[in-house]
Amino acid sequence: MHVPVLLEPAVDLLLGNGGTLYVDCTVGLGGHAKRILEKNPRAFLIGIDRDPHALEMAEENLKDFEGRFSLYHANFSDLDEVLHMEGISQVDGFLFDLGVSMLQLRSPRGFSFQRDEPLDMRMNPEDRLTAYQVVNTYSERELERIFREYGEEPYAKRVAKAIVLARTKKPIETTGELVKIVASVLPYKVGKIHPATRIFQAIRIEVNQELTALNTALHKTLDFLRSGGRLVVISFHSLEDRIVKNFIKNNLRVLTKKPITPNMEEVRGNPASRSAKLRAGEKP
Numbered sequence: 001m002h003v004p005v006l007l008e009p010a011v012d013l014l015l016g017n018g019g020t021l022y023v024d025c026t027v028g029l030g031g032h033a034k035r036i037l038e039k040n041p042r043a044f045l046i047g048i049d050r051d052p053h054a055l056e057m058a059e060e061n062l063k064d065f066e067g068r069f070s071l072y073h074a075n076f077s078d079l080d081e082v083l084h085m086e087g088i089s090q091v092d093g094f095l096f097d098l099g100v101s102m103l104q105l106r107s108p109r110g111f112s113f114q115r116d117e118p119l120d121m122r123m124n125p126e127d128r129l130t131a132y133q134v135v136n137t138y139s140e141r142e143l144e145r146i147f148r149e150y151g152e153e154p155y156a157k158r159v160a161k162a163i164v165l166a167r168t169k170k171p172i173e174t175t176g177e178l179v180k181i182v183a184s185v186l187p188y189k190v191g192k193i194h195p196a197t198r199i200f201q202a203i204r205i206e207v208n209q210e211l212t213a214l215n216t217a218l219h220k221t222l223d224f225l226r227s228g229g230r231l232v233v234i235s236f237h238s239l240e241d242r243i244v245k246n247f248i249k250n251n252l253r254v255l256t257k258k259p260i261t262p263n264m265e266e267v268r269g270n271p272a273s274r275s276a277k278l279r280a281g282e283k284p
Contacts, residue, residue, distance in 0.1 A: 004031035005273040006234055009260050010095060011035045013280045014232045019092020020044060025076035025217060026097045030058035037065045045069040046086060048076050050124040077213040080220050090226040099236040111204065113196040116176030121207045131203050135172050140164045150239065151202030158185045159199055201237065211239060218247045225283040232280045241277050252281030
């Protein structure tokens with residue numbers, strides 16, 4: 001089973017208040033959830049994920065803990081609805097492991113620019129907006145905005161113009177076609193990130209409304225965290241980290257003065273963990 005990023009520090013911080021009721025807002029394959037239930041035999045866990053495929057696998061991976069968890073197919077921005085369904089008004093901690101999962105990167109849903117797949121990028125296949133629609137229907141100005149804001153791409157205007165020009169000839173249907181267009185205006189430099197990295201990140205964030213959902217969810221946790229309850233968040237890029245850092249600083253007692261990052265051993269074993277940052281706070 002894939003080992004989640006920053007597994008031990010995340011779980012130790014979450015369980016450090018001695019509670020018994022925790023919410024994993026991005027349960028994924030159940031890696032963090034499993035460790036929480038192992039480390040605290042009295043804990044009950046509620047797992048939320050917007051990806052139904054991940055939930056099926058989490059159910060299987062947590063089968064040894066029957067009766068100690070509930071799983072919900074939902075966006076974490078609706079965590080209040082999930083908790084109301086469970087009849088819960090207070091919890092001891094929330095865990096968020098943000099960004100795209102390895103399961104999604106390996107799925108044929110167009111999250112990775114390393115394979116040629118249909119432009120989809122929906123974390124929840126039931127959502128309406130797809131990467132195909134963003135790439136083929138957004139105006140040049142809208143594309144430039146999301147590349148600049150969500151991808152922090154310095155050549156956003158150049159890429160947006162190239163996409164709009166290419167789609168006048170035929171719709172852009174696959175990740176491979178999009179990568180070729182991006183690479184034609186952003187040359188690849190050896191040792192640097194692939195030119196499509198920021199563009200794919202920006203489109204994925206737009207399709208899944210990731211930053212809006214994160215802002216909404218973080219503020220909703222305040223309504224449910226008991227005094228001494230903890231919020232633990234793992235983020236993977238500066239946009240997420242900035243939101244998390246400011247939220248914790250403004251609303252909670254900071255438990256991580258500097259973010260916790262993976263050590264060299266973890267990065268060697270899981271290169272995707274390189275950019276991870278963990279921050280935690282406690283409700284006064």
